[in-house]
Amino acid sequence: QVQLVESGGGLVQAGGSLRLSCVASGSIFSIETMGWYRQAPGKQRELVATITSRGTTNYADSVKGRFTISREYAKNTAYLEMNSLKPEDTAVYFCNLKRGLNYWWGQGTQVTVSS
Numbered sequence: 001q002v003q004l005v006e007s008g009g010g011l012v013q014a015g016g017s018l019r020l021s022c023v024a025s026g027s028i029f030s031i032e033t034m035g036w037y038r039q040a041p042g043k044q045r046e047l048v049a050t051i052t053s054r055g056t057t058n059y060a061d062s063v064k065g066r067f068t069i070s071r072e073y074a075k076n077t078a079y080l081e082m083n084s085l086k087p088e089d090t091a092v093y094f095c096n097l098k099r100g101l102n103y104w105w106g107q108g109t110q111v112t113v114s115s
Contacts, residue, residue: 002026002104004095009109012085016113020080022095022106032099034071034078038091038111045094049080063089085113 008020020036035050049059049069057069068081078095090113095106 002028002097004097004104004106006093006095006106006109009093009111011112011114014085014087014113014115016085017081017083018085018111019082020093020095020109020111022078022080024076024078024095024097028076028097029099030073030076032097034069035096035098036069036078036080036093037096038089038093039108040088040091043091048093050096051078082111085111087113087115089113 003025004022006020006022008018012018031053033050033052036048037045038048039045047060048063049067051057051069051071066084071078090111092108092110094108097104
């Protein structure tokens, strides 16, 4: 089993920055892809960014150039550095870990960007 715990969300003004963290525990083998997704009220959950075990990253077009995903293997932790935040980035951000056909979700952390 895998457990994911996110932290770092909060309220920030437009143009500000936040860094989200996701700590994975349990049966972790460092071969997984980790990622961040978000869900705004009334909208479907959407991909924000992913990072493979080899460090290959992928970003949604809406966050390219503003967000950076990284991971610290020794701590089984993934980060999402968010800069130049916009009100439309407001959402609950979820950490995701994928291994083969299996995937796990964290409980989510709220990010609110005020205009």
